[in-house]
Amino acid sequence: MTKLFSEFSIKDVKLKNRIAVPPMVIGLAEDGYVTSGNIERYRELAKGGAGLIIQEATCVNIDGRLMEKQLGIWKDEQIEGLKEIVNAVHEEGSKIFIQIHHAGVTSISENPICPSAYEYKGPFRTVIGREMTIEDIKSIQKDFIEAAARAYKAGYDGIELHGCHGYLISQFLNKNVNKRTDEYGINPEKFVLEIINGIRKVTPHEFVVGIRLAGFEPALEDGLHYAKILDANGIDFLDVSFGFASEQIVNIAEGYKYAHTVFAAEKIKEVVAVPVFAVNSIKSPAIAEAILNETKVDIIDIGRGVLINPNWANDAKEGKDTGACLSCAKCKYFGQSQVCPGKVLFDRNKEQSS
Numbered sequence: 001m002t003k004l005f006s007e008f009s010i011k012d013v014k015l016k017n018r019i020a021v022p023p024m025v026i027g028l029a030e031d032g033y034v035t036s037g038n039i040e041r042y043r044e045l046a047k048g049g050a051g052l053i054i055q056e057a058t059c060v061n062i063d064g065r066l067m068e069k070q071l072g073i074w075k076d077e078q079i080e081g082l083k084e085i086v087n088a089v090h091e092e093g094s095k096i097f098i099q100i101h102h103a104g105v106t107s108i109s110e111n112p113i114c115p116s117a118y119e120y121k122g123p124f125r126t127v128i129g130r131e132m133t134i135e136d137i138k139s140i141q142k143d144f145i146e147a148a149a150r151a152y153k154a155g156y157d158g159i160e161l162h163g164c165h166g167y168l169i170s171q172f173l174n175k176n177v178n179k180r181t182d183e184y185g186i187n188p189e190k191f192v193l194e195i196i197n198g199i200r201k202v203t204p205h206e207f208v209v210g211i212r213l214a215g216f217e218p219a220l221e222d223g224l225h226y227a228k229i230l231d232a233n234g235i236d237f238l239d240v241s242f243g244f245a246s247e248q249i250v251n252i253a254e255g256y257k258y259a260h261t262v263f264a265a266e267k268i269k270e271v272v273a274v275p276v277f278a279v280n281s282i283k284s285p286a287i288a289e290a291i292l293n294e295t296k297v298d299i300i301d302i303g304r305g306v307l308i309n310p311n312w313a314n315d316a317k318e319g320k321d322t323g324a325c326l327s328c329a330k331c332k333y334f335g336q337s338q339v340c341p342g343k344v345l346f347d348r349n350k351e352q353s354s
């Protein structure tokens with residue numbers, strides 16, 4: 001595991017290894033505020049040994065939430081609680097970025113917004129997003145910029161813009177969703193580039209500003225196109241995942257042995273200079289090491305692996321069984337505990353350490 005456990009730097013942020021815990025919303029917040037449950041969860045994740053933790057999607061505007069119990073960063077009063085998460089993670093020796101997010105048409109708001117009117121068929125309802133006016137666009141961009149300034153004040157090592165998975169930035173980037181005929185439709189990247197420029201004006205140059213970007217938005221060519229633009233416009237890293245799911249065209253090489261998102265990360269890394277993260281179903285330290293050696297990606301995200309075993313990175317380093325997610329159901333954090341193999345391992349580790 002030499003590469004997985006080698007140090008890596010993103011700007012001045014030194015990571016002790018190349019394992020990142022990707023953002024995973026668990027829903028423990030109260031009215032957008034951090035609870036003791038959030039702090040303990042992040043302390044536990046940091047104790048688990050990953051070099052980097054990316055805090056779950058944290059909303060920049062109360063109307064952009066994807067669930068009621070989502071963390072928020074839309075008010076200065078929320079900074080105090082967020083600081084406690086940062087301190088807990090730093091005390092345990094990891095670095096932490098925060099993912100900042102707006103769900104757009106997929107939000108729980110009564111009257112959700114979208115770059116252009118779009119019928120979204122969600123798991124709980126079908127809704128038509130209201131086309132954003134220019135004032136809406138400016139106002140939400142300001143929310144992202146102010147959220148980043150708050151993240152800096154709270155002590156985060158950087159931010160990750162949530163730019164994929166069908167949320168607002170992804171809705172702008174995807175030409176099947178964004179049908180605007182103005183400059184925000186002709187140049188769909190304008191929305192996010194203006195946010196990045198605004199963030200640069202309110203945070204110091206050293207502050208890391210990255211994005212979770214779709215490899216397929218809707219197709220790989222678009223992912224590559226946006227990655228190059230972001231790279232040329234000063235983004236600090238690209239965490240490559242999937243796009244607006246129902247509008248995606250997943251075009252990868254036949255027989256590719258890892259997930260389609262890893263394929264996209266590999267291809268994107270070939271055309272950009274900044275660090276690239278790969279994610280999805282990386283179920284063992286050996287697979288993580290192989291991806292680092294066979295591709296040029298820089299960081300490996302371990303999501304559900306860490307949900308079922310928060311000590312994943314330490315166990316991997318010591319050559320112990322890390323456990324593996326079986327992808328048995330849509331993951332609801334032990335919601336299917338009777339079948340989740342990680343739960344057994346997690347309980348065993350807890351017993352041994354107490």
Ligand SMILES: Cc1cc2nc3c(=O)[nH]c(=O)nc-3n(C[C@H](O)[C@H](O)[C@H](O)COP(=O)(O)O)c2cc1C
Pocket residue numbers: 022023024025026056057099162165212241279280281282301302303304305331332333
């Ligand atoms: C419970 C849960 C919550 C998630 N929340 C987020 C999120 O807040 N932001 C995000 O970009 N991805 C989110 N994801 C996706 C993960 O970051 C990751 O990309 C996905 O689980 C695939 O990686 P894995 O196969 O290692 O689990 C979530 C995944 C799970 C299981």
